[in-house]
Amino acid sequence: xxxxxxxxxxxxxxxxxxxxxxxxxxxxxxxxxxxxxxxxxxxxxxxxxxxxxxxxxxxxxxxxxxxxxxxxxxxxxxxxxxxxxxxxxxxxxxxxxxxxxxxxxxxxxxxxxxxxxxxxxxxxxxxxxxxxxxxxxxxxxxxxxxxxxxxxxxxxxxxxxxxxxxxxxxxxxxxxxxxxxxxxxxxxxxxxxxxxxxxxxxxxxxxxxxxxxxxxxxxxxxxxxxxxxxxxxxxxxxxxxxxxxxxxxxxxxxx
Amino acid sequence: xxxxxxxxxxxxxxxxxxxxxxxxxxxxxxxxxxxxxxxxxxxxxxxxxxxxxxxxxxxxxxxxxxxxxxxxxxxxxxxxxxxxxxxxxxxxxxxxxxxxxxxxxxxxxxxxxxxxxxxxxxxxxxxxxxxxxxxxxxxxxxxxxxxxxxxxxxxxxxxxxxxxxxxxxxxxxxxxxxxxxxxxxxxxxxxxxxxxxxxxxxxxxxxxxxxxxxxxxxxxxxxxxxxxxxxxxxxxxxxxxxxxxxxxxxxxxxxxxxxxxxxxxxxxxxxxxxxxxxxxxxxxxxxx
Ligand SMILES: Nc1ncnc2c1ncn2[C@@H]1O[C@H](COP(=O)(O)OP(=O)(O)OP(=O)(O)O)[C@@H](O)[C@H]1O
Ligand SMILES: [Mg+2]
Numbered sequence: 001x002x003x004x005x006x007x008x009x010x011x012x013x014x015x016x017x018x019x020x021x022x023x024x025x026x027x028x029x030x031x032x033x034x035x036x037x038x039x040x041x042x043x044x045x046x047x048x049x050x051x052x053x054x055x056x057x058x059x060x061x062x063x064x065x066x067x068x069x070x071x072x073x074x075x076x077x078x079x080x081x082x083x084x085x086x087x088x089x090x091x092x093x094x095x096x097x098x099x100x101x102x103x104x105x106x107x108x109x110x111x112x113x114x115x116x117x118x119x120x121x122x123x124x125x126x127x128x129x130x131x132x133x134x135x136x137x138x139x140x141x142x143x144x145x146x147x148x149x150x151x152x153x154x155x156x157x158x159x160x161x162x163x164x165x166x167x168x169x170x171x172x173x174x175x176x177x178x179x180x181x182x183x184x185x186x187x188x189x190x191x192x193x194x195x196x197x198x199x200x201x202x203x204x205x206x207x208x209x210x211x212x213x214x215x216x217x218x219x220x221x222x223x224x225x226x227x228x229x230x231x232x233x234x235x236x237x238x239x240x241x242x243x244x245x246x247x248x249x250x251x252x253x254x255x
Numbered sequence: 256x257x258x259x260x261x262x263x264x265x266x267x268x269x270x271x272x273x274x275x276x277x278x279x280x281x282x283x284x285x286x287x288x289x290x291x292x293x294x295x296x297x298x299x300x301x302x303x304x305x306x307x308x309x310x311x312x313x314x315x316x317x318x319x320x321x322x323x324x325x326x327x328x329x330x331x332x333x334x335x336x337x338x339x340x341x342x343x344x345x346x347x348x349x350x351x352x353x354x355x356x357x358x359x360x361x362x363x364x365x366x367x368x369x370x371x372x373x374x375x376x377x378x379x380x381x382x383x384x385x386x387x388x389x390x391x392x393x394x395x396x397x398x399x400x401x402x403x404x405x406x407x408x409x410x411x412x413x414x415x416x417x418x419x420x421x422x423x424x425x426x427x428x429x430x431x432x433x434x435x436x437x438x439x440x441x442x443x444x445x446x447x448x449x450x451x452x453x454x455x456x457x458x459x460x461x462x463x464x465x466x467x468x469x470x471x472x473x474x475x476x477x478x479x480x481x482x483x484x485x486x487x488x489x490x491x492x493x494x495x496x497x498x499x500x501x502x503x504x505x506x507x508x509x510x511x512x513x514x515x516x517x518x519x520x521x522x523x524x525x526x527x528x529x530x531x532x533x534x535x536x537x538x539x540x541x542x543x
Binding site for chain 1: 417420421423427428432433435436437438
């Protein structure tokens with residue numbers, strides 16, 4: 001078993017009467033590809049928000065490499081090495097594609113607070129930005145405004161921005177949501193490459209072909225609670241999962 | 256013909272002056288979501304500090320510098336102590352900035368009295384030239400130069416520097432800049448202070464144009480700046496440049512053609528823009 005990178009201990013958050021996440025304890029192993037599956041409204045995105053620090057838990061703790069990070073802000077967690085993408089596409093529409101990535105890259109390079117220095121002079125930041133744009137196959141779109149990209153391209157841009165932060169663990173919330181059928185395999189390839197370069201990935205995804213192609217481990221959440229975990233084969237044979245998915249009839253598992 | 260050119264020239268120079276207020280108001284609104292009702296007060300302080308130092312020392316660069324510095328300092332004070340506590344809370348912002356406006360306008364009266372103060376233009380800027388029936392007031396020409404310099408300079412900073420890129424990103428979505436690990440709040444203070452310094456500069460340049468100062472001039476010019484922000488598109492720097500020019504020229508033209516409505520013309524124009532082009536005349540408003 002690999003080293004545990006990210007771990008939660010009985011973590012919960014309550015919105016009014018709703019326990020959106022209820023006493024979830026899970027461990028994310030280093031260099032593994034973990035996918036969180038669950039019906040709509042299961043609490044997956046909320047769970048990510050607890051990991052990235054956007055929400056404070058009502059109880060429980062989050063650990064990164066055995067360090068308690070529950071009290072840390074989202075920025076502090078980025079510096080620790082937790083990067084995330086959002087379920088809704090998050091790019092700066094009026095900046096160019098290159099500027100979008102550069103913004104993230106210079107944040108990671110932490111080039112200090114030299115206010116009015118021309119950003120073009122940060123050779124390393126530029127080189128890194130171009131390298132990332134090549135990695136996500138957007139280098140020929142670099143001078144366009146982000147708003148001119150297709151939806152799928154915007155998601156790739158977003159991925160490049162998170163990668164620019166050089167995370168040790170990457171939390172991806174439905175990175176193919178809204179993508180066309182042809183674009184999905186490209187994203188699968190990209191994620192595989194990222195994993196091979198040594199980044200630990202946690203994915204929230206509904207598309208089963210994608211889940212099966214990539215995941216080392218599945219974690220199933222239902223109604224804010226942890227249901228079970230294991231390798232994809234194991235989990236798909238679990239009667240409770242069948243029940244949650246088929247019996248409950250809540251899910252749209254897009255094959 | 257000569258009249259029309261002179262009219263345009265005057266309109267453009269007024270526009271350049273309004274621009275100093277409007278551009279800074281617009282960027283603060285776009286970046287921080289703050290409608291700053293204290294902006295006119297910073298303009299007022301710029302004007303009084305300028306007149307005070309100039310009437311005392313006769314040193315023009317020093318007076319301008321003092322006005323800009325006081326604007327900058329008040330900007331830091333306002334942002335750090337008051338406005339930073341109410342980000343995201345629109346009604347609290349209105350209360351806080353209106354409160355600052357009232358208090359600092361009163362303080363201005365306490366320091367410099369409620370009566371009008373007169374202040375002259377520096378001699379090297381006080382001449383008038385005539386060519387072919389066109390009257391060029393040198394001070395107005397100077398205002399146009401300042402307007403062009405600030406527009407070009409501001410645009411260069413916004414498009415070519417690191418902080419400019421962060422500000423442009425922040426105007427679009429400040430939470431997202433935060434989520435990239437860039438502490439956007441740190442930039443709020445500096446941007447607010449620079450905006451305040453520009454308002455101070457506006458006041459300092461306005462008072463010798465007008466020749467007299469009174470403690471109501473802040474509110475009156477703030478209204479014009481708000482109108483420009485609406486016309487030019489909220490949050491847009493270039494939009495506020497275009498909007499200022501448009502307003503300056505329209506006010507000059509209407510003042511000549513229809514002097515009876517010249518006082519209400521700016522508000523009327525704003526109302527028309529809001530009805531027909533709510534994203535500003537040039538469609539440059541930044542969606543929040
Ligand atoms: N900020 C919030 N305030 C109140 N309720 C919330 C908040 N965020 C999420 N919820 C609720 O928590 C529950 C879980 O939502 P969440 O977005 O985590 O689900 P999900 O598993 O990501 O679903 P999907 O697959 O549709 O993305 C939902 O009932 C949602 O309405
Ligand atoms: Mg979700």
